[in-house]
Amino acid sequence: MKELIETIVKPLVDFPDDVLVQIKEDDSKITYHLSVNKADIGKVIGKQGRVAKAIRTVVYAAGSSQQKKIFLEIGE
Template identity: 80%
Template sequence: MKELIETIVKPLVDFPEDVQVNALEESDRVTYKLNVNKNDMGKVIGKQGRVAKAIRTVVYAAGSSGQKKIFLEIVE
């Protein structure tokens, strides 16, 4: 899942080397924390959050077969 998130986000940003995805696993869910360069934050979120919503939709769909819920947080 980390590779999927990186594959989606890296082409969108100006500083792909700063993209980091960390997973935090709990008993019933997995939270992925996405860190990008401060200057790329607007590109990842998009106008009115449309890009972030699209990324989350793809990630949630890819993780829907698992038993744990998937969450994606975009961290500054």
């Protein structure tokens, strides 16, 4: 899943080397925290959050086979 997120996000940003995905796993959920360069945060979120929503949709669909709930947080 980490590779999927990186594959989606890296072509969108100006600083692909700054893309970092951290994983935090609990008993009932998995949280992926996406960090990008401060200058790229707007590109990842998109107008009215449309790009972020699309990324989340793909990640949630890919993780639907897992028994745990999946969350994607986007930050700097």
